[in-house]
Every structure is written in structure tokens, then in C-alpha cells.
Amino acid sequence: xxxxxxxxxxxIIIYFGEQAAPELAxxxxxxxxxxxxxxxxxxIDVVPSYTSLMISYRLNLVSHYDFxxxxxxxxxxxxxxxxxxxxxLIEIPVYYGLEVGLDLDGLLTDKGLSLEEFIAIHSSKTYLxxxxxxxxxxxxxGKVDDRISVSRxxxxxxxxPAGSIGIADNQTAVYPITSSGGWxxxxxxxxxxxxxxxxxIKRFSVGDRVRFMPISQEKYCSLGGIL
Amino acid sequence: xxxxxxxxxxxxxxEDYGRFGFxxxxxxxxxxxxxxxxxxxxxxxxxxxxxxxxxxxxxSCELKALDAMSIAVTGADLGFRVNGSPQPLWQxxxxxxxxxxxxxTAKSGIRSYLAVKGGFQSEPLFNSKSVNVRxxxxxxxxxxxxxxxxxxxxxxxxxxxxxEFIPDYQQRLTLRVLPSYQFDLFxxxxxxxxxxxxxTVSSASDRTGCRLDGRAMTDVQARxxxxxxxxxxxxxxxxxxxxxxxxxxxxxGGYPKIxxxxxxxxxxLAQRQSGCEVTFESIDIETAQQKRHEFNAFFAxxxx
Numbered sequence: 001x002x003x004x005x006x007x008x009x010x011x012i013i014i015y016f017g018e019q020a021a022p023e024l025a026x027x028x029x030x031x032x033x034x035x036x037x038x039x040x041x042x043x044i045d046v047v048p049s050y051t052s053l054m055i056s057y058r059l060n061l062v063s064h065y066d067f068x069x070x071x072x073x074x075x076x077x078x079x080x081x082x083x084x085x086x087x088x089l090i091e092i093p094v095y096y097g098l099e100v101g102l103d104l105d106g107l108l109t110d111k112g113l114s115l116e117e118f119i120a121i122h123s124s125k126t127y128l129x130x131x132x133x134x135x136x137x138x139x140x141x142g143k144v145d146d147r148i149s150v151s152r153x154x155x156x157x158x159x160x161p162a163g164s165i166g167i168a169d170n171q172t173a174v175y176p177i178t179s180s181g182g183w184x185x186x187x188x189x190x191x192x193x194x195x196x197x198x199x200x201i202k203r204f205s206v207g208d209r210v211r212f213m214p215i216s217q218e219k220y221c222s223l224g225g226i227l
Numbered sequence: 228x229x230x231x232x233x234x235x236x237x238x239x240x241x242e243d244y245g246r247f248g249f250x251x252x253x254x255x256x257x258x259x260x261x262x263x264x265x266x267x268x269x270x271x272x273x274x275x276x277x278x279x280x281x282x283x284x285x286x287s288c289e290l291k292a293l294d295a296m297s298i299a300v301t302g303a304d305l306g307f308r309v310n311g312s313p314q315p316l317w318q319x320x321x322x323x324x325x326x327x328x329x330x331x332t333a334k335s336g337i338r339s340y341l342a343v344k345g346g347f348q349s350e351p352l353f354n355s356k357s358v359n360v361r362x363x364x365x366x367x368x369x370x371x372x373x374x375x376x377x378x379x380x381x382x383x384x385x386x387x388x389x390x391e392f393i394p395d396y397q398q399r400l401t402l403r404v405l406p407s408y409q410f411d412l413f414x415x416x417x418x419x420x421x422x423x424x425x426x427t428v429s430s431a432s433d434r435t436g437c438r439l440d441g442r443a444m445t446d447v448q449a450r451x452x453x454x455x456x457x458x459x460x461x462x463x464x465x466x467x468x469x470x471x472x473x474x475x476x477x478x479x480g481g482y483p484k485i486x487x488x489x490x491x492x493x494x495x496l497a498q499r500q501s502g503c504e505v506t507f508e509s510i511d512i513e514t515a516q517q518k519r520h521e522f523n524a525f526f527a528x529x530x531x
Contacts, residue, residue, distance in 0.1 A: 006407045008457040008487040009515040013408065020452065032251075044530065045250035047455025047478050054455025056250075058530070060523050064512045131453060133479030136253040136362050177363060195364070201252045201353065 002031075002075055004068050010044070011056040012068060014075075020050035020142070025130050028053055029087065029207025034078045039070055048206040049131040050140075089209045092174060092189050094123070094165055095220035099227055100188035102157075102164075107150060107184060119214050121145050122186065127172060129208040135179060136195060139204035143170045156182035163189045163225070165212065176200065190215075190225030228294045228343075228379065232372040236288030236330065239368035241347050243279040246355035247530055250478045256458055257357035257364070258474050260434055260497035261338055262490065263394065264302035266526040268342035271299040271319050271386050276528045278346025279356040281374065283339045286330040290341075290374070292322045297383035298343055303336025303396065303498055317388040336396035336498035345377035361435060361475050396498040402471075403492050403510035404461065408484035412448065413463075420444050421485055422507050426469065430501035434475040436462075437496055439505060443467030453481040459488035461507075471496065489515045491522060 007013040016031070017024045032048045035055065042062050047054040057067050096119045098104055108118055127141035134140075144167055152168045157180060160166070164175045166183025175181060176193040193200050204210070221227070242265075245258025259265040259282055269278050286305035300307050301317050308329050314320055316339075322328065330339055349356045349365070358365035368374075410418070426439035444467035460472045462482035471488055472480070488496070489510055499505070522528070 006405060006487075006512060007455070008407060008459055009405060009489060009512065009519055011457040011487075013455060044247050045256075047250050049454045049479055050452045052452075052454045054457060056457060059516050059519060060529060063516060131479060132251065132253045133453065133477055134253070135477070136249075136364075138253055195352075198353065201249060201254065205251070 004071060006064065007054055008056070010059040011054060012064070012071065013052050013054045014071065015052050017051050020130055022128050024051060025128050026087070026207055029205070031075060031078065032206065035071065035074055038074045042067065047133075049133070087207045087209050088205070089126070089211065090204065091211050091213050092191065093215045093219070093223065094187040094189050094212045095215050095217060095225060096122070096187040097217055097220070100161075100164070100225075101186045103153070103184040104186050107148070107186065110150070111148060113147070118148060118186075121148050122172070123212045123214045127210045129204050129206050129210060130171075132204055132206060135177070137176045137193065137201055137203060139173060139208075139210070141172045141210050144172050146170070150184050152182040153184065156180055157185075160185060161188065161226075162194055163191065165189065188220070188225065190220050190223035192224070228296055228376045230290040230292055230328070230374040232368055232370055232374060233291055233327070234287060234289035235368040235370050235372070236283055236286060238284040239288050240282045240284075240358045240360075241279050241349050241365065241368075242282045242357045243346070243355055244277040244528070244530060245474065246353055246357055246359075249353050250455070253478055254353055254364075255359055255362060255475050255478060257355060257359045257362075259340070260474060261302055261340070261494045263494040264338070264340050264498075266522075266528070267317065267388050267392065268299045268301040268340045269346075270526060271301075271388065272297065272342055272344050272383065274342065274344065274346060276526050277530075278342070279349060281341040281347065281368070283330050283341065284337060286332050286339070288330040288368075290328045292324060292326045292328065295321070295323045296343060296376070296379045297321050298341060300339060300341050301388070302338050302340045304334040305336075305339045306331035306334055307339065317393050319383050319386045321383070333500065337500060338497060343376040344379035344383070348375045348377065359475055394495060394498070396495075396500075399504040399506075400492070400495055400499055401506050401508055402496060403489040403515070404486035404507050405489065405510060405512055405515060406485075407487040408460065409448075409451075410485055412483065413485050414446075417444050417447070418485070421463075421469070422509070424506070426505045428496075428499050428501050428503045428505060432501065434473055436473055436476055437471040439469045439471070441468065448483050450481045451483055453479045456480045456484075457487060459490060459493050460484045461486045461488060473497075490519060
């Protein structure tokens, strides 16, 4: 069962398992919500991740040991089986074109795949949001099919355009804003996921499902995509 | 009521107590680097604990007051002057319309805090006025900016911070730490190494993290599955040296963490120049919480 460790003077971290797995991600998303519902008055922030959940709380209102007790209570009283059915499905249109998929050409050669095969593999899967971090609204999605899994670039790019879709090992992600990074870029979404629209901050939550919908170059441009 | 920014300085930021409730979406806590100096500056003016101030790092900053008002400047000694004449820190002072406020270079400490009545009136983003350059939320001060504040009609009493609360930023620093996160996974000799080592503050430190130089710990475990980071977490990098994660740190990280520094000691660390000697000693959770509780009660802080 879960192990609670001290993280800071007003923070704890709960470990739910040792290896990232879809069932564990669902469980963590479920308990995150349970804890927010039950202890929302004393919780300041939560950071769910692959195998853990960090929580900071108001030490003005509750001591470390009392808070640990309350958390244990909530965890042991929550019996509803977590399931995929509770999670949101987010659809992201992607143009998988060589002019925006900066590493696509090399990747197809390395993997011995046609562009059509590659698109089918990447877009046929429903991905799970395992964690959010690195930068605001950057969602780590898994797991990528082994046939298109590829390690990070030896040297990170200085500038990856906003909306780029990347692969690193068995994870995939969208870069919400233009930033540096070492992921292999395979396409781009015309959606504006940046914080210029403040509501974008909540677009992804841990436990959500994401699907990439392949679109043509014309569609990409008509949706505001830039080549 | 406002100031014209004549010279922005090396790195000057509008900051408040911080950004809370968005860590699950990847937003850092942000907020002032030195909570001690910040809280006293607001306290001197009877401000709310979350009122925004200007955090001036290393100096080279020049502001022109467009109205008469009371201000308080606390924190580092960056050679603060009004119209060329040196001014006392850690107390309320009155400036007149047209006065020129300057911060030259760091004499002691790193960060100076300028507070005005009611705080600076910038637009909050995600419930906070704190600028975070790494996250591209707001931007650092630029020449020609206008810093606006509320009208301050009352004549403020001359108030001074009691001398026992004014820190000496030149002293070597002992950081009190709570054993946390992967503490139990470190070997006894590694823990002893950490607690007995004399480190120095590296020049590669910023609002994201304070890097320490010193003799490296050996055989540190490799990177692990990324997890939530809290303010003050001490990562031990693969090279064996500590990085203390601060207000602008990302919300997740994958290095093992041996301990977490007590927040009020992080305020002191925020003022230590590179090369300053730093050691660690243990504190227990009851003591840490009690000391922080007293601080929160005195300054009427209700977030932490």
C-alpha cells in the first residue's frame, strides 16, 4: 500500500508504487481528487507524478503528524475502484509533415517505416497523462509503441516551435510554448496551447487520456497552423 | 502614484508571496527569494503579507518617484540612495515628488526589497503578481516601465525594524535541514559527508536553485523516476554535489533528494553571495513547524 514520507516542513510525498503503469496513474489521479475533496481546506498544492503524489499543506492549521493521519484515513476509506472511465479524453490535431516534423525524416529511415505507417502507429494509440512538469502545462504522455520509441537527441535543440509534438524514449508530448528541448520532433498541432490563453493551464490533468488526430497540410493551415 | 524606471538594473522583478494552487499544472511557486526581508518591508507599511514588492538583485537600478509617498527598503545593502544621499534600510522613509532612488552595487547581500503602501499594482497572473522569467510569466523590469502603486494619503509613522531582526549577510551560514524524500536510501557515510561538509555557494546559482561547491559525495544513485519537488529540497546530482531547489524551481525533478532546508534559512541563503561558506545541520519537524508557525503568526501569513 502507500508509503508516506516527509518532503518538507509543510509537505509530504506519498509513494503508491515503484514503476510507472497505467493502473498506477489512474490510482494516483483518483486519490489526488479524493484528498482534494476531503482535505481541501488544509491542502495548498498537489503534484501527482508517475509513482507518487506530493502535497503541501497549511502548517498553521495542521501539524505534520496529524496531516499524515488524515491522509491515511482518506486513503484507507476510499474504496471506489479507480477506472479509465472517469478520465477526460483530449483530442489534439497533428500535422505529421516533414516541414514541421524536424526529426521525422531521419526517424523514418532509422525505423524502416513509411510516413503512413509511422502516423498510424503514433496516432492509433490513446495516451495517458502520467505527469505534468518541466514547464507549465507540459504533459508527459505514455506509452509510445516500441516501433517508434527513440532516445532523446544527443544535443538539445535551442528552439523548438510551440505546438511541436515530440518523442523521447517511450513518452510523447506537445511543447505548449517555444522552448529548448531534446525530444525528437515528429509533427505540430495548430492549436494554441500557450498561456497567452490562461485557461490552457488546465488543459491537461494527470490521469487524462490524449489522442492525436492526423490532419492534412491544408487542414493544419486552415486551423491557423504555421509552416 | 508611481515610479518611472530610469535604469532597470541587472535583474529586478515584481514579486509577491508566491503562486499557489497551480503546481499540479506545472507552475512554480515563484515569489520573493527572501521572505524575511520581504515580510518586514510589508510589515513596516502595515501592508498585507501578500502585497507585491520590487526585488532588486545586485543593484544598478534607478527609479524616479512621480509622487510623494512612504516606502520601506529592506534586505541587501546595495548602496541605496535618494538624490545621491545614503538612506537607512529596514525603516519607513518618505520620498518626495521627483526624488531619484538608486541602488548601485552589492555591498552586503544580494537582493533588496522596495515596498510601497498597498503593494505594486501589476496585473496578477494565475492568482499572483510574481514574475517568473523561466516560465515566461511576466517579465523583468525594463527601462521606461512605469511602476504604479496606490495613493497613500496617510502620513506614515517612522517605524524601524528592531536591530535583532536585521541579519548580517556576510556571516557563514548553517542551514537547518529535515531528513526527507530519499534520505533513507543514502548510505551512512554519504549522510555523514553531507552533514559534515563545508560547502560554498556557487556563482551558478539563481532563483531556480542554489548550487553548492565542495568535495563531492561518491557513488550517488542514478537519476530516478521524476516526482514532485518542494521548496528547499536538496538534490544530490550524479556528480555528488547538492543543488537546493528554490522558488522558481520546476515542480518535478529526477535527482535523489537527501533533505529539505527549513524555509526561514532559505531566506538567509537568498542573500549569500557566491563563495560564502555553507554547512548543514539537522532540525526536527516539530521544531521547524513551530518556528515557522511563529513567523506566520507574527506576519499574519495564512497561506503556508
